[in-house]
Amino acid sequence: MLGIDPGLTRCGVGVVEGLPGRPCTMVAYHVVQTDPGEELPLRLLRLDQELTRLVAEHEPASVAVERVFSQHNVRTVMGTAQASAIAVLAGARVGLPVQTYTPSEVKAAITGSGQADKAQMTSMVTRLLRLDAPPRPADAADALALAICHIWRGGTRSKLAAAADRVRQGGTR
């Protein structure tokens, strides 16, 4: 599963392997950065190229993107909304299912509380993925949390169902 925490200046990407109800394993994380001094078309183009490359590199079964909310700072929300469109498109364009989650859905899935703060989230992600140190920067932890949430919320369910069908039909995998 590939999780994307959208941002125009810093966009977190987390790749996690796992099945619902089982421990997850971190595959990789990345932060795509674009220069705020650069023009918007170049920033969006760079984000598109990097996210498209990471999706092709990791070949996830599906993509989870954090849903943008309007109650945040209105200026930054515009850039975040634009980055989220590019993130959703990077998955949809290659035919992957793309699911969006609100920040509180992700927090609730990871910590049990929709009100968890950044430190609690980072600490839980570090524990859940059995990492030696917290992922840095925080954008990466958020993206990994999204990927874990997506796995636990059944993002892999259709894959499992398909595998179960194959077993029932006498296949080996």
Added chain:
Amino acid sequence: MLGIDPGLTRCGVGVVEGLPGRPCTMVAYHVVQTDPGEELPLRLLRLDQELTRLVAEHEPASVAVERVFSQHNVRTVMGTAQASAIAVLAGARVGLPVQTYTPSEVKAAITGSGQADKAQMTSMVTRLLRLDAPPRPADAADALALAICHIWRGGTRSKLAAAADRVRQGGTR
């Protein structure tokens, strides 16, 4: 020139030919619609596919996109911001220069007043392009206005400079 008035439900596209200070000619206009009942990834994907197709079909020298402003209704502005990212990307991805204009820049260029209302804008676009009837729906008129604004604001300047260079160097065109 291809102008895009971004919207997730209705996205206007206007194609206009012309040079700064000269009358402009309408080539075509389109409104790309996506179903508000459809999931976001499918809507963004459809918008991307349609805009990419229209850019390829009309082969504009450059693309103008209306800049999204935060003072509008915060709920609709999110969808508009996402649509504008797709619009900017549709031009940037094929290597075209993409310019953004604020609504009042476009209004001022077309009517002489940054405060012009929709009816004044539609009426001026109809006159400037010498159309028999106003373009319908209004999203199309806004997109055509953007393309005209882009031409008048010198969107073609670099093309002209290149042509002048060729003439100076003894070329025929």
